[in-house]
Amino acid sequence: MSQVQQLSSPYIFEETRLLFYQRTLICLWLAVVFFPLFSILDYAYCNEYFSRFLLYRLIYVIILLAFINLLKQQTFKKLAPYLMYLAMVLGSLVISKMAVELGGFSSGYYVGILLMIAGALFVLPLSAATALFYGLSMYGVYLATVLTTLGLPEQNQIHFAVSNSFFFLSLVGIVATQSYDDLHTLHNQLRAKENIRKIHYKLSAYTDGLEETIQQRLIELQETDLKYQDLYNNIMDMVVLVDDEGIIHQFNNNCRTLLGIAEKELEGKNIRQLLRHEREKTDWLTHIILQLRGNLPLRSIQLNLVNILGEPLEVELSASRIEINHAPYFQLILRDISIQKSIERKLLDAERLIGTSRQAAIFGLARLAECRDDETGQHLSRIRSYTRILTEELASSHEYGPLIDDRFIDEIGYSAVLHDIGKVGIPDSILMKPGKLTEVEFELMKQHTIFGANVLAAADHGKENSSFLQLGRDIARSHHERWDSRGYPDGLPGDEIPLAARIISLADVYDALTSNRVYKPPFSHEESRAIIVRESGRQFDPHVVNAFLRRENDFKETRMRLLLQQPEPARNGS
Structure with a gap:
């Protein structure tokens, strides 16, 4: 320390x-x-x-x-x-x-x-x-x-x-x-x-009570232009007075300083010319004028301006309607927030980096479990890729679209690699056995679903909001359940199997069929496809199978791409 x-x-x-x-x-x-x-x-x-x-x-x-x-x-x-x-x-x-x-x-x-x-x-x-x-x-x-x-x-x-x-x-x-x-x-x-x-703290020191003072002064002095000058020239923000068309009639010294535009060039200029994005040039002033005509003040609207050098200037807009000599005008207060926005972007970058680190940690833990049976990261990468393909396709379907949002898609990507985390509780003598498992050994192998669910449930215990670990617990426990209720460990039928587990089940079986194992060579995509179609309504959710068939070309391309990156050694399946 x-x-x-x-x-x-x-x-x-x-x-x-x-x-x-x-x-x-x-x-x-x-x-x-x-x-x-x-x-x-x-x-x-x-x-x-x-x-x-x-x-x-x-x-x-x-x-x-x-x-x-x-x-x-x-x-x-x-x-x-x-x-x-x-x-x-x-x-x-x-x-x-x-x-x-x-x-x-x-x-x-x-x-x-x-x-x-x-x-x-x-x-x-x-x-x-x-x-x-x-x-x-x-x-x-x-x-x-x-x-x-x-x-x-x-x-x-x-x-x-x-x-x-x-x-x-x-x-x-x-x-x-x-x-x-x-x-x-x-x-x-x-x-x-x-x-x-x-x-x-600095901004608070500069602007404490200033905006309220400005509004009060504008009410008192709205009948004459001359009385605005002292206030305009001493405020730290940019203050601009425009008419219905957006033509600038009055501005303070700070406006000229920040924009780098001479007084004679700024006066009479249309404020739309200072905006950075084309959409803002056409939409923003119309929107502001419609609200201000109804005496509705505006606060905290963010815009992008450009100075004389073409450099971006991010500002926050507050506006109100005033009358001068019985003519309507619009008072705009523009606060430079470029430094604040820059810091916000850096914070977002930092948060994204933390998210990336968390994914790496999750993937590392999953690989830690997999390494005991000679698995590699390629299996995990394929499972995650297949899962995302299926989930995105189901999100656009009539049956499951209402159940799948962006958060579900992201979290199932995190959780998919944890489906076999429970194998850390299975003895090496079973997990690494090259031949077929006996009935007793297979019954013990089935326990990896319960071990994994218990470990993830304990890790997620006590959290106020649900996390990807809750989804991971459902996947770890139920990814060997079957649609016809003949799976394990709970023998759940049909829709009682968590949706995430149904998706992982097909992705895991497809990867097992198309990968090399000690007891079989890899099946082709076509052979694997035939087996999955045959098991529709028996082992697999028919809707998930249909989603697989609609995206089978993506499965083939993903499999070939990842296999070319790194060959995978054989392992004992469960």
Whole structure:
């Protein structure tokens, strides 16, 4: 944290420290929820160790609750970085202890430490160096625990040790890079907020009560042009007096200064000539005059002007109708907001960057689950692309158009890649089995739908507004349901299956059919199409199948484009 203090203003440092404290509490609470929850994995994968592992988990949860209680006290808030680091190291130690009891390097339980790294370090506002230190410390705990307990790995354990180390170090590198980007984006956003606050104070100092004074003076002095001059020449905004046709009759000094136009050139000029966009030249003055003739004052209309050099000038317009010598005129007050709009655009860019970072984090978590069964990002990219094609087509259909809006289309894109997140709870012996699964193994494989739904439901718990995780929970649980109610885990029929799950179901099956598997070569598009059509009304929603048929050329083009980018290794399907 000292590095942040040296490179940032006091405001940015304090805001970053407060954000770290708040997110530390969130991470600790999530650990309190998830750590016992993964006892389900203990029960399914290593039932004989269930009681002992549950004791380890509960002891760790009690320690976390003690940390949370400490942080709630004002005196201990500054200890958030140290307690967070200690919590992560202790969590790594507990998971490493379980891995040792399950075989050391050959145990897949080390993935729990990877989830801690991905879940916490993607959220905390850390510098790249700090993220590396956290991640490498956790890796060091794992390595030291296994080596000191079991000694150097035997010949059959070496490739597990190398593979685990590769995943550890790769994820730590990704987290460090993402932390650098996130912290840089956060500081830019805070600097923009600080600048807006300073500008707001300056504008308030300049214009406090000024607009009300102007209106009062205009009422008192509307019978004579001469009485306006002092007011015009001392106001910080541009003040322009125009007639019904938009011809300029009077203006203040600041108007000439900002526009860079000489007095003799400005007087008698039509104000439409100063507007930047053709649409505004024809529409805006007519609209203003119609309202002002009815004595309706206008406020906060934004326009784009140009100065003498052709440079853009963004302004905010307030206007009112006045009479001079019984003739109607229109008083326009134009406030220069170019700096404010520039800052707003920078803030929007920062928000878009944050959104991009969030998508990268989601995709990274999904790939973390997929990497256990040799899946690659190409599968996730195809699923997301197929899903968007289907959803956009259904949005224009009579049946589902009213149910699908832009938010649904965006969120199903985020959620689609999480459909198999529950596979982190399936043993490697099943997930990586090259041959056909037995009935018992297949029943356990089915549990990945429930594991995934539970994990996403816990992550979304307590939020006031629904998020893409709620959609992800429906997809994770129900993407293996069938239209004829013969699917799993709930045997839902027809429309009772969430719409998002019905869409993902077809996209996932199409990708499985057209991809290489250990038990089959890839089917052609035509063969896959025939299978999907045959299963319409049985496995798939007929409306979703019809949408697929209308856009099948897009499926073919997307599949070929992504396959050319990177070949995908075979994997065991579920």
